[in-house]
Amino acid sequence: MVKEALQALLPGMVADRRHLHRHPELSFMEKETSAFVAERLAKLGIEVTSGIGGFGLIGVLRGNMPGKTVALRADMDALPIQDEKQCQYSSQSPGVMHACGHDGHTAVLLAIAEYYSGRRAELQGEIRLIFQPAEEVCPGGAVSMIEAGALDGVDVIYGVHLWTPIPVGKAGSAPDALMASTDEFFIEIQGRGGHGGMPHKSIDSVVAGSALVLQLQSVVSRSVDPLNPAVVTIGSIQGGTAQNIIADRCRLAGTVRCFDEETRDLIRTRVRELAEGTAAAYGASASVDYMMGYPSLVNEPREFERFYGTAAFDAGLIPEVSPKIMPAEDFAYYLRKVPGCFMLVGAGNPEKGILYPHHHPKFDIDEQSMLHAAALLIAMRESYCSDDK
Incomplete structure (x- = not known):
């Protein structure tokens, strides 16, 4: 019955997603x-609080009967990609593109809002619809949403x-850590300029910086427990203005990814030590600006088990x-506050030629996946609310 109702809403989901993709x-x-989003929610008679953390919104849909409060979240921002x-439905904004699927997430949550708005008489409890800005850029939008009360009184969040690496018709999640933490660092090496011939x-500073790039590759291979996944990537090195000027x-600029706080702290310490020590070995100095970003995203094991059963039996998906x-994902902040589960659909x-990775200039999604995502979120909510706990 849910799938049939959502099938009727799919054309609207597609239209919404394509509108957002164009803009x-x-x-x-x-x-x-x-x-x-605010206009659409208002037309459905849903209570809306807007202007959170910039342009975030919270929609509240209360049933006629008491019950649990379930939060559902979508992110809304795009990327600086042509x-x-x-x-x-190609982007009409030069240099800006929905290259990660957030347009689809927003369209899915609007469809769920429409689905439940016509079922208030049979609805128990409350549905909290979180439309979040700025997932793509640290510090992200989740923290400001939480500070504004998005999770106040919430029992669970989904x-x-x-996710294009997974074929349409399947879904994946994990019973614990699913996505990595993400930190950034910027290292400036100060040397002494001069003539290239002397x-x-x-x-x-370029020689010292080049040596540091190689030294930083040893952080994961020689400082981190090999049983703990971690990545240290130098994405940018910039220095010099001409071929004959030293x-x-x-x-240098880089990113760090890992899954536990102990490893995270260790890497931060080693990056700073190697930067200062390597620079000093060449007679230079180094300053390190290290920015702690999103924590690792860790699902509640019980809610993962709910996903695994619900995806197969109620949403028609093959769970993995x-x-x-x-x-990384700033949904991690929500999961630090309340139980929940983040799922890859x-x-x-x-x-259909939909094979490009996320953040690629030709990224696209099979729009049938939005039907699956909506069905999964509704099924998760219904399953949770039917529990006796």
Whole structure:
């Protein structure tokens, strides 16, 4: 019955998703997206609180009977990527694109709002609809939503990510850590500039920086327990202005991904020690700006078990135990406050040419995945509310 009702809502989901895909907005700039969502919720008679953390919204749908409070979350922001797809719903905003599926997440939650708004008479408890800004950029939008009371009185929270590495028709999650923490660091090496033909009169910051890049590769291989997954990536190294000038400054930028706080603290310490020590070995100095980002996303084991049974029996999906993945999600902050589960819903379909990874300029989703995501979230909510606990 749920699937049939959602099937009738699928054309609207597709239309909403394509509208948002044509009009993407970057993190902390989701003004028109927020207004679009608020207008739709208001038409459904749903209580809306807007302007949270910039452009976040909370929609509250209360049933006519007492019961539990379940929160469902969607993120709304896009990425600074030029859309290279040739289709009728390609981005109309130069250099901005929904390359991660957040347009689909928003459309799914709007469809769920419509589904339940017509069922208030039979609805028990409360549904909290969280439309969050700025998932893509630290410090993210989740913290401000929580501070504004998004989780006050909430018993459990669920979220989905439309995920192209998983084929449409399947879904994955994990009973504990699913997604990594994400931290960033910026290292500036100060040397002494000079003429390229007289290196002995200078302190070459580029040479020191290059040595540091290699040294940082030893953090995971020689400092981290090999049973604990971790990544240290140097994504940028910049220094110098001309071929015959020894650069006085060199700047490195990198990211760190792992799954437990002990490893996270260890890596932060080692990055700082190696930066300062390597620079000093070349007669230079180093300053480190280390930014702690999102924590690891850890599901509640009982809610994972609910997903595994619900996905198969109530949502018509093939459930899988997902391996840990290194991308990060600020949904992790919600799960630190209340029990819940974050689920990856298959959205890839090579037969339709939908095979590009997230954050790729040709990224797309099989829009049938939105039907699956909506069915899964509704099934999770219904299962939780039917528990005797």
